Amino acid sequence: MPTVDATLPRPDATGRYGCYGGRFVPETLMQTLVDLEAEYKKVSADPAFHRELDFLLSDYAGRPTPLWRARRFEESLGGRFQVWLKREDLLHTGAHKINNTLGQALLARRLGKKRIIAETGAGQHGVATATACALLGLGCIVYMGAEDMERQQLNVFRMRLLGAEVRKVTSGSCTLKDATNEALRDWLANCDDTHYIIGSVVGPHPFPMMVRDFQSVIGREAREQILKAEGRLPDHLVACVGGGSNSIGLFHPFYEDADVEFWGVEAEGSGMATGLHAATITAGEVGVFQGSMSYVLQTNDGQITPAHSISAGLDYPGTGPEHSFYADSGRAHYLPVTDELALQALRQMSETEGIIPALETAHAIAQVIRMAPEVKDDAILLVCFSGRGDKDVFSLQKHIQFEE
Numbered sequence: 175m176p177t178v179d180a181t182l183p184r185p186d187a188t189g190r191y192g193c194y195g196g197r198f199v200p201e202t203l204m205q206t207l208v209d210l211e212a213e214y215k216k217v218s219a220d221p222a223f224h225r226e227l228d229f230l231l232s233d234y235a236g237r238p239t240p241l242w243r244a245r246r247f248e249e250s251l252g253g254r255f256q257v258w259l260k261r262e263d264l265l266h267t268g269a270h271k272i273n274n275t276l277g278q279a280l281l282a283r284r285l286g287k288k289r290i291i292a293e294t295g296a297g298q299h300g301v302a303t304a305t306a307c308a309l310l311g312l313g314c315i316v317y318m319g320a321e322d323m324e325r326q327q328l329n330v331f332r333m334r335l336l337g338a339e340v341r342k343v344t345s346g347s348c349t350l351k352d353a354t355n356e357a358l359r360d361w362l363a364n365c366d367d368t369h370y371i372i373g374s375v376v377g378p379h380p381f382p383m384m385v386r387d388f389q390s391v392i393g394r395e396a397r398e399q400i401l402k403a404e405g406r407l408p409d410h411l412v413a414c415v416g417g418g419s420n421s422i423g424l425f426h427p428f429y430e431d432a433d434v435e436f437w438g439v440e441a442e443g444s445g446m447a448t449g450l451h452a453a454t455i456t457a458g459e460v461g462v463f464q465g466s467m468s469y470v471l472q473t474n475d476g477q478i479t480p481a482h483s484i485s486a487g488l489d490y491p492g493t494g495p496e497h498s499f500y501a502d503s504g505r506a507h508y509l510p511v512t513d514e515l516a517l518q519a520l521r522q523m524s525e526t527e528g529i530i531p532a533l534e535t536a537h538a539i540a541q542v543i544r545m546a547p548e549v550k551d552d553a554i555l556l557v558c559f560s561g562r563g564d565k566d567v568f569s570l571q572k573h574i575q576f577e578e
């Protein structure tokens with residue numbers, strides 16, 4: 175299957191989706207990005223590249239992922255409509271992130287770049303990057319804030335087992351945005367032999383487009399699978415939005431299907447009124463963050479404000495430029511879901527289907543539960559089941575107690 179469908183919307187020549195996106199980077203990085211875009215264009219037109227990527231996605235990562243009809247979950251919502259789960263949680267490493275890291279690592283190898291850098295917050299993207307690098311024999315350095323390394327010791331250990339070097343970042347708030355700055359600094363100094371794998375549809379052009387292309391395999395498969403199973407397109411697509419890669423990967427191949435409604439679910443944390451949330455589109459303003467223009471959580475004078483969510487993967491103060499564009503044009507709806515509703519949804523899904531979702535994914539499921547009363551009879555809802563919940567059991571134990 176081709177990674178790029180030329181009939182679907184692309185950013186303009188400067189990497190803009192409406193006013194969003196672009197390249198807000200130091201002059202010295204500009205040429206690197208221009209070169210990367212040209213090389214990506216070449217590679218993505220090469221059938222041999224797609225054959226190799228398709229092989230890795232199938233035989234290594236486990237694609238195609240099943241599209242599962244969640245009948246007992248449907249029953250728990252009244253049984254008036256269908257709910258289908260696109261099972262990205264069944265992929266190697268337990269989430270959709272491997273779709274992107276395999277694509278970019280393969281791209282890097284084609285470009286003759288033997289050194290990979292990445293930044294990671296919760297460690298999920300770092301693990302997926304370290305995995306792809308181990309497989310393809312590429313050196314891997316992951317920048318991670320000191321604070322995050324402390325909180326995510328298990329993922330730090332995993333990355334090291336996979337042969338990656340984890341570099342501790344002790345500047346600023348010692349979290350993701352500081353790790354990103356360090357990774358950019360490294361790339362500036364070493365771009366001749368180094369490729370920077372960004373983990374979501376964020377950052378300067380061409381990253382949002384490239385990551386979107388690699389993740390669109392989710393929507394292309396789902397579209398084919400639902401047509402085969404039901405002979406019609408879904409009425410609603412539902413996915414959680416951190417940086418926005420699993421959601422845009424599901425949405426994009428349905429972009430031209432005007433009757434298919436898109437629902438992006440953001441993290442409301444403790445609730446909008448508390449200010450402790452990560453609802454970037456719902457409550458953010460337009461600004462520049464990590465090299466591109468999009469909605470961001472910021473103060474009046476443009477300082478990025480920290481995000482809060484029970485789910486580490488949604489705990490991000492920015493969002494992709496393409497989502498910002500969909501939000502303004504009305505192509506997609508964006509709604510926030512609290513920690514509490516996500517936890518309830520996680521339990522309801524686990525008990526009815528025997529599938530424990532990642533806390534990120536649980537936000538999308540909570541939106542399905544919330545919208546259930548308004549969904550029309552016989553509708554088809556298709557949910558991106560972005561990841562499995564095993565990684566979250568330690569933090570879940572702090573919130574859920576069972577009787578002895």
Ligand SMILES: *Cc1c(COP(=O)(O)O)cnc(C)c1O
Binds near residue numbers: 419560
């Ligand atoms: C990282 C992650 C997300 C959020 O990232 P997106 O780029 O918005 O997809 C969602 N779900 C899981 C399981 C993740 O690991």
